[in-house]
Amino acid sequence: MLNLVIFGGPGSGKGTQSAKIAQKYSLFHISTGDVLRDHIARRTDIGKVADSYISKGMLIPDKLMIKILEDLLVSRKDETKHGVIFDGFPRTLPQAEELDRLLGTLDTNIAAVIGLEVPDDELTARMLKRGAETGRADDNEQTIKSRLAVYHKQTQPLKAYYAETGRYKAIDGMGSIDGIFDKICAAIDAAK
Numbered sequence: 001m002l003n004l005v006i007f008g009g010p011g012s013g014k015g016t017q018s019a020k021i022a023q024k025y026s027l028f029h030i031s032t033g034d035v036l037r038d039h040i041a042r043r044t045d046i047g048k049v050a051d052s053y054i055s056k057g058m059l060i061p062d063k064l065m066i067k068i069l070e071d072l073l074v075s076r077k078d079e080t081k082h083g084v085i086f087d088g089f090p091r092t093l094p095q096a097e098e099l100d101r102l103l104g105t106l107d108t109n110i111a112a113v114i115g116l117e118v119p120d121d122e123l124t125a126r127m128l129k130r131g132a133e134t135g136r137a138d139d140n141e142q143t144i145k146s147r148l149a150v151y152h153k154q155t156q157p158l159k160a161y162y163a164e165t166g167r168y169k170a171i172d173g174m175g176s177i178d179g180i181f182d183k184i185c186a187a188i189d190a191a192k
């Protein structure tokens, strides 16, 4: 079993690279952003709560986010047996600690955290482009500003959490999709 986290700012390419990683290493791709957007589209109770945070560029509260993730891991047990690529989770220290605890109870762990490092001005440009192309609601100038601020304040500190245990693998997230993917694969193969 191989469990990985893909880490990086909003618009850093986590979703794009996760799909490629999932296919190459036969991993189950869990994107918490996609899970939440699906709830919003289906107008579930969770979707209503999620929308109120996402539209402001804020994080969903840890307690709810952790519950959603745990329920998902339990309900998709069969699909996750070869391992999981976690995309968009953890985003806070309590989420990271909970993930380590949870995987520990399943006798497994996070082998590596792939950190896509991209400067803020490039992140902003990518999200504005995606917003224009796809109409994704939180890819607008104002929400992007708060997402970047939230990332630096609440999520970036996780880098040190994973670096302490030697699991953080920094990847230059600038360049072509395939070029970045090759660097990611080299880091995964070295960590396996």
Ligand code: ATP
Binding pocket: 008, 009, 010, 011, 012, 013, 014, 015, 016, 032, 033, 034, 036, 053, 054, 057, 058, 059, 060, 061, 065, 087, 088, 089, 090, 091, 092, 095, 147
């Ligand atoms: P990328 O473009 O690199 O895939 P992203 O930051 O643009 O990443 P998502 O990961 O799809 O977008 O997340 C969208 C929003 O969903 C976040 O801004 C946040 O409000 C909410 N969200 C997603 N995952 C979490 C989480 N683990 N904890 C709290 N909120 C979350």
Ligand code: MG
Binding pocket: 014, 015, 031, 033, 034, 088
């Ligand atoms: Mg995403």
